[in-house]
Amino acid sequence: MRTSLLIISVFIGAMVTASAVLANPAMLPKHEGYPMGKAVDPVNGQPLANDPGQRNATGERSLTGAAAFGSDSLRQNLSNMSDQRLLEKPGAGLLPKVQGPNIKIEPPVKEATKVNASPQ
Numbered sequence: 521m522r523t524s525l526l527i528i529s530v531f532i533g534a535m536v537t538a539s540a541v542l543a544n545p546a547m548l549p550k551h552e553g554y555p556m557g558k559a560v561d562p563v564n565g566q567p568l569a570n571d572p573g574q575r576n577a578t579g580e581r582s583l584t585g586a587a588a589f590g591s592d593s594l595r596q597n598l599s600n601m602s603d604q605r606l607l608e609k610p611g612a613g614l615l616p617k618v619q620g621p622n623i624k625i626e627p628p629v630k631e632a633t634k635v636n637a638s639p640q
Contacts, residue, residue, distance in 0.1 A: 608617040
């Protein structure tokens with residue numbers, strides 16, 4: 521049992537190694553690289569990038585795509601049936617002016633009861 525497990529694991533390891541060795545780099549996706557310019561190492565004088573002087577892979581296309589992503593679904597289009605009657609919204613704490621009957625809300629208490637400050 522132990523030897524068969526060892527043989528199977530060695531076989532699987534060899535297959536993984538062989539697939540990595542025999543991989544065809546021409547099948548990998550092409551990209552334009554990263555904007556490193558012509559930067560060189562000050563010690564060795566070698567280029568710092570694998571593809572010096574190439575521009576960014578996506579550049580402006582990615583920025584415009586990110587700005588436009590989901591803009592239609594993020595916009596709020598709220599509609600309320602009672603908002604169709606509104607003529608003017610004066611602001612916080614004030615009632616709006618609407619079409620139809622002008623409803624006036626009176627305070628619930630017009631006068632408070634008076635109490636003497638010094639009870640006898």
